[in-house]
Amino acid sequence: MQQCVDELSDDVDALSFESSSTGTDLKPHTAPSGDPRWDAIRRGHDQSLAAAFAIGDFRFLRRLGSGDIGSVYLAELKCASGCLFAAKVMDKEELASRNKEGRAGVEREILELLDHPFLPTLYATVDSPRWSCLLTEFCPGGDLHVLRQRQPLKRFDEAAVRFYASEVVAALEYLHMMGIVYRDLKPENVLIRSDGHIMLTDFDLSLRCHTFASTTSTGYNLHAAFANSSCILPNCIVPAVSCFQYPRSKHRRRRRDRLCSGGAMVEIVAEPVEARSMSFVGTHEYLAPEIVAGEGHGNAVDWWTLGVFMFELWYGVTPFKGGDHDLTLANIVARALEFPKEPAVTTPAKDLMTQLMAKDPTKRLGSATGATAIKRHPFFAGVNWALLRCTAPPFLPGAADFDIDAASVEYY
Structure with missing residues (x-):
């Protein structure tokens, strides 16, 4: 960890963070409003008057874990003490030597798309000649x-x-x-x-897989077509269409008659049930x-x-x-x-x-x-x-999970 963070610090001039908030107004679950991490990033930009953050704007507190393509560190924005992020740092030279650039690119593309309360928010990304970094939410409860x-x-x-x-x-x-x-x-x-x-x-x-939706003349989305995919087969995204019987109700009868055949409601399942990979x-x-x-x-x-x-x-x-x-x-x-x-x-x-x-x-x-x-x-x-x-969760992180004791943490 020490060597990795030292090398990151040496690359300060070449390394900068860019906000990933573009389009968040269209993402209700990950929009900047009300999220202290977005507020901290905005304050940091206002204070520095810079278009992007430098690596020196962050403290790397400790390593949270490591995976096949990089290590995750607990990072703090210096201008907002206590505002913590999970920073996934990847060495581009190592990725290239192991033919892992594609996997890193896929992860970044996916994180940029996500807008869901049980999936990560990408707050910033970074690229330099040596390093690539993804800044997401720190989860104090562990795994x-x-x-x-x-x-x-x-x-x-x-x-x-x-x-x-x-x-x-x-x-x-x-x-x-x-x-x-x-x-x-x-x-x-x-x-x-x-x-x-x-x-x-x-x-x-x-x-x-990249998809786009197609809508019938009645306004109901009945299928999705495939374009520019990394899948093995073309046209691999075909939502399932199934039918099920609703209980009879005079309030539902008219809509059922309009959409159904034989009293069964057509149900659209927009999932890649036909996607195929050989990996x-x-x-x-x-x-x-x-x-x-x-x-x-x-x-x-x-x-x-x-x-x-x-x-x-x-x-x-x-x-x-x-x-x-x-x-x-x-x-x-x-x-x-x-x-x-x-x-x-x-x-x-x-x-x-x-x-x-x-x-x-x-x-x-x-x-x-x-x-x-x-x-x-x-x-x-x-x-x-x-x-x-x-729904009330069965476990809530305690105060100890949130507390980062400055006296016992190495700062880089």
Whole structure:
């Protein structure tokens, strides 16, 4: 860490931060108004009278973690003491030597698109001859892997699993509607924000497809076409169209007759259910069978990982872990799903995980109609999907999580 930050400091003259607030007026969930981080960035610009921040405007307090393409540091804007950010710093020379520039570019593009309460806000980006940096929200609660380790018997109860799983479903649904297959869901990538709600992180393994919507003469969006995609197949984004029977109601009858055939309502699912990639990406214990087999995969892999994610939160282990990577991959493809005897898990929960971890992706819950089918599962009965942010979280970061003791932190 010391060497990395020293090298960053040496590059002060060449390195500058640019605000990523362009277009935020059209992004209600990540707009500058009311966000102290945006306020701090605005004050910093006003005080410096500069078009962009220099690296010297920030203090790097400590390293929060590291990944395959960079390290994440806790950073503070000097002109706004206590205003903290998570800064993902990537070495361009190392990225080039390992052919990882594409992954870094995809992550940046995705972060620039996102506008969702359970996904990151990109506050600033930086580019220099040597470094690339993404400045996002710091989550003081850490990640779900660490939080699980702190629980009694190192596992969550049913209410907590339902809370975290429902917010993950909402985040994945949004990503899919944006033409993004996440591909890296695991507890380590689910962070706990200051309000106790989640934020997914790490998008360098994601598959992004560019889509545009087409609307019928009746004004209903019935399909999306594909353009300029990184997917294997052209026209890979085709939303699912399904029908379901509404209960009879005189108030709904006229609209149903106008939209339906045979009394069934046409339902539009704007998710990339036909997206395909041949890449072998992800964490071994979370890989879907179709990825292991090299058969090509789409958005159904995210629903497989949701099943593994819930299993680990509940039981403290992943369902197909073997003695080494090869045995784990063999188990994913060939071994049947088994549930431990302890702790006791309800039948709806087991049924949901079983359907999410169907080996055949065409039979997997969510593969045809996306998050819509998952939301309707009995395990989520009683969840108010429109008001998830109003649901009380099972865990709130304490004062110690927010406190950065200046006496014990190295400043660079």
